[in-house]
Amino acid sequence: MRSLIRYLLKNHAFVLFVLLEGFALTMVFNYNSFQKATYLNSASRLTGTVYNMFHSVTGYFGLAKINRELAGENARLRSLLENQPGYFLSPDSTSSTQLQNDSVFRFITAEVINNSVNRPLNYLTLNKGRKQGIKPDMGIISNRGIVGVVGQVSESYAMGLSVLNQRWSVSAKVKKNGYYGSLMWNGTDYRYATLAEIPLHVDVAIGDTVVTSGYSSIFPEGILVGTISDFTRPDGENYYAIKVKLFVDFKSISHVEVVENTDRQEIDELDKTLKNDRQAN
Known part of the structure; x- marks a missing residue:
């Protein structure tokens, strides 16, 4: 001293x-x-x-695992392209997602170079930025499913909000019946999220697949989210409380794709016009 x-x-x-x-x-x-x-x-x-x-x-120490994952992914892609052109692959052959050949979505590969899972507001950093075509509000997915959305972008890097961020939610649906609600994280276990706004009259069961609804301009319809691991009927409520086990392991995520909707600007302009009309009336 x-x-x-x-x-x-x-x-x-x-x-x-x-x-x-x-x-x-x-x-x-x-x-x-x-x-x-x-x-x-x-x-x-x-x-x-x-x-x-x-x-x-x-990343050097995880190359063996990554190579195994990429080899498996390439094999599934080749099989799918040979047999059913126009499909976007999911890790489960029973839940692959079809994208039409004229899809408005474009995919940019990136690596996750920083990530958090134990905070109320979790973010991830990507090694691609503005000069590679990344823009705010683009979706982020992996070969396992939905990851998050791009928030801020610099020339060579991007920072995104992951699914494990309590300030962000995404429209998702139960695949077997199409009923949709809002998926959000409750801030506890990084392996699970909550699906809200699914009415009580809807048939749901443990093991049901949850996917993106397509009701936003960020993600294509049918990108994997997870499976229902538990659900309850809260007293006095009209909706289920559904617990979803996420497909993505946020503790080990490394490679992702950033999703660009080439019609995003046109859709946003229509939404803006509709909001202005409602306010005028």
């Missing part, structure tokens, strides 16, 4: 300079939009670079 005090007294001018410089930079970035945007973009690029370097080292 005495050594620290002596150092501060000896270098008080330098310490004061650093503190004032930090205060000045904070004022500049907080009250000037251009400088703030420049700083955030640079910080995202620097953070992404660090994550990418770390991912390159740690």
Whole structure:
């Protein structure tokens, strides 16, 4: 402690300079939009670079598992393309998702270089960004199913909200009957999510597959979400409380695809027009 005090007294001018410089930079970035945007973009690029370097080292030790997964995925893809052109593969042959040859969805491959699962608001960082065509509000999926949605984008990196983020929900449906609701995470177990708004008269059972509904411009219809692991009928409610076991293991996710809807702008413009008409009436 005495050594620290002596150092501060000896270098008080330098310490004061650093503190004032930090205060000045904070004022500049907080009250000037251009400088703030420049700083955030640079910080995202620097953070992404660090994550990418770390991912390159740690990723080496998981190559064997990744190669096995890719080999299996390639085999399933070849089989599916030879027999049923126009299908988007899911990991379960009983629940593959058909995309028409004229589908408006385009897929961009990426790697997850940072990820969290134990917080109320979990995010993941991808090694692709603006120059590779990534934009905010694009969906993120893996060969196992839905992963999340892109939030912020820098030149070479993107940060997304994962399914394990309590501020985000997605429209999903019970595959066998088409009834849809909102899928969200309750902040406890990273392996499970909750499907709400499914009416009590609907037939549901443990083991039923849950997929994306297609009622948004982010994901195609039928992308895997998970299976129903439990459900209850809350007293005084008109809807089930459904627990869904997610197909994606967020503890080991590494390779993903970012989904672009090429008709997104047109759809959003129509939605905006409809909202304006409702407000006018």
